[in-house]
Amino acid sequence: MSDVSLGLVGVGKIVRDQHLPALAATPGYRLLASADPHASLPEVPAYADMASMLDAHPELDAVAICTPTHLRHAQARLALQRGKQVLLEKPPGATLSEVEDLIDVASEQGVTLFAAWHSRFAPGVARAREWLAERRIERVEIVWKEDVRVWHPGQAWIWQPGGMGVFDPGINALSIATAILPQAFFLRQARLLVPSNCQTPIAAELSFADPDGATIEADFDFRQSGPPTWDIHVETDAGRLSLTQGGCRLSLDGQLSLEAEEREYAGLYARFAELVASGRREVDVAPLRHVADAFLYGQRDVTDAFIE
Known part of the structure; x- marks a missing residue:
């Protein structure tokens, strides 16, 4: 076309x-x-x-x-x-x-x-999905932390209803996890830390499980200073996978398997062109559903007011 x-x-x-x-x-x-x-x-x-x-x-x-x-x-x-x-x-x-x-x-x-879901186009995601497809998941640790003042300067909407707070970046981690893990997983417990002057959380601790009992723990935080931490570690019955730097770096059993420059949005637009050419739709709501579950099921604790 x-x-x-x-x-x-x-x-x-x-x-x-x-x-x-x-x-x-x-x-x-x-x-x-x-x-x-x-x-x-x-x-x-x-x-x-x-x-x-x-x-x-x-x-x-x-x-x-x-x-x-x-x-x-x-x-x-x-x-x-x-x-x-x-x-x-x-x-x-x-x-x-x-x-x-x-x-x-x-x-x-x-x-x-x-x-x-741009994070699904990070360089290591497709290979991670392939590697995990034939393995039994035992435990997953997700650590997604960054400085909101760097990534969302002056964006007051992020603290209002619908703005999602720390889930704005956290949903990127969930978009990767739902893409690479071979089974669906379900929220079991959540703690949301909400600044006293905001409506959305600045940090969140989430616990999930899949039908076979594997645990998925996620730690999201908007208060980290310095470089961000965007890491997912997966323990399986046949080794450990680490997808770090937002998916740009993939290690298998401690050995570097892939490291590449981030080109998520180029991949995203290439995929959009494919969908337009073929007249197809692609709308996965799984990451958003997990966020909705956290707001529905999570314990809310008030923390210090956010001052930019």
């Missing part, structure tokens, strides 16, 4: 840091326009809202929606109803009900809807 003509909805930090470089490095895309009431991109036609962008550019094939989570459902629904292919930045919605509705609308319209 010809190049996918794309509009970007929301042009904040994640778009500038990741989407734009990935689009520049991925053949098959033409960036035609952007929609954001507060920001624009050099030499790209800009509109205050997505409806205006779609009205001005009926030739658009697709939109990538990168706005704060609570805005995505209405925007994605409108784009789908206009017959546009839609890429949703993670998480794909503020609630599971919103995402299920978008799946229905995309099916009715016969267009592509892609829940873009």
